[in-house]
Amino acid sequence: MSGPLLRVDDLHVRFPVSGAGLLGSGRRMLHAVNGVSFELAKGECLSIVGESGCGKSTTALSIVGLQEPTKGTIRYRDQPLNGADAPSRLQRAKAVQMVFQDPYASLNPRQSIHTSLAAPLRLHGVTSASEISDRVEVMLNSVGLTPDQAKRYPHEFSGGQRQRIGIARALILEPEVVVLDEPVSALDVSIRAQIINLLLDLQEKFSLSYLMISHDLSVVEHMSDRVLVMYFGQIVEEGGWQDIFEAPAHPYTRRLIAAIPKPGFSSDEMAQKTDPTPGLPSGRGFVSDGSNAPDVFVAPAPSELVEFAPGHRVRLSPAD
């Protein structure tokens, strides 16, 4: 297949906020996502990193269809996923699935695991009970659970096991794109390692494409092929994982990496690093260095993503 699996073009999401004016006049809009564009290739793990409120989850929700974008297009295999020609939720479910952060909140406590996993199959026209059982069994095995655990209910499982169930449910319709929203941040250290290993194994086995949302940069570095750094609704830097972690160009990316407490040594060098990354076009500055929060109620100042090394792009002020 040529071309990307998923293509997001100029995505904008704005939320109305009750304004000060009477009768809805002067209604303010919160600019959550401002012109985000990216592509996701087959078998790739692309991560979006950033802090609370930067719009990474809103972007993810738009892709799974839980948030209608204000503007912009999302295309899957060159078919639109939003707008007037959008597919139905059922059709979309076969293409894109999501694994949530809190596996306990995302499983129905009144349904056994078998029922939870069988529901999507039934909805998609699998009627034979034996086929359903077979597929549930195979899926439970692939995520490291045993088929006899299917009879149990969510509260009978530990956090790590529940996340395995969440992954099984996302994969049972055999989607090509899986959105992982902070898949391990609610888990204990030892469990986290198991789930990360499992996600990487499954990616290889089913050649899945992951779009991972995370604020944990060490997990992102471990799992990703490419990384997008978001700051107040915009991508400020984009590149391969090595570009981002070894030669971060944007001051915000540097601050983010420097803020990670690392075992073994103190991490002040990165924050103090002010020398420009080699290859940056001279004479053009950064619009914001990420130290002062911009106003979220106005559209951001004009700027553009500039590719200065192959695949490595950074947001700079517009060329005069």
Added chain:
Amino acid sequence: MTEALLDVRDLRLGVVQKRATLHAILKGVSFQILPGEAYGLVGESGSGKSVTSLAIMGLLGKPLSVTGGALLFKGQNLLDLSKREMRRLRGNRIAMIFQEPMTALNPLATVGRQIAEMYMLHQGKGRQEAQELAIEALASVRVPNPDRRAKDYPHQMSGGLRQRVMIAMALACDPDLLIADEPTTALDVTVQAEVLRLIKDLCAERGTAVLFISHDLGVIASICQRVGVMYAGCLVEENETKALFQDPRHEYTRGLLGALPQLGSRSQNGRRRLVDIDSIIADRSKLTETSFIVPRRPQGGQA
């Protein structure tokens, strides 16, 4: 030879009902904190690190109860103190900050008043003076516009600011020991870095010792001089921070370090599979009883 500020000796606690220990939670934990030292306790959920801190604060609730050992604070056994004496000590000589500041602050009082209360309660200051001291305390934790912010209610502040208010309250009476239980877990990374720096700077300035509890080895490493690793109610390894990370001796510590993806390791060594602690510790119960390393004494401590 420096005398330890806090000497936890063979602390045991468990679920106690009708004087019978139904379930042992801490199985003999010993460590010392020197004056002005930052000591970290690291471990997974359920390893017993938080109950250790609650026992020191005298805040264990039923059915938990200390079943053995001693908690010597400046040579005095905290377990022998009456409730009243303990209350006088708590917040004054030993202070604590928690993971979620919103639940630890009173939503109905301004933060200025809550900090001022510390001075009125423990130092007998008048209302006016206490208010002024509270504003100073807010300034010392680097809250911008402290005089205006003092009039805010907790819900009007961001998570990072609330944690600063907690720190201001905890350090109000210049305690000898600050217990910080996962104080930055709920915060964004850049805010976490600021709050950690603040705790580190303020405690170094005032000579306050810190007992820092976290599941995050990186956070512990950035703030503590010595670390104890807890597992299933036991201290399995203790060492100076740098040495512990460079040369972990205990199987569990090695597992814990290998289970974390570490920033920079992929570019150096490529992507390695993360260690699955469960598989190296085939029999968890055996590990806890017999095979742990005898904790090393702090430098200068009595052997």
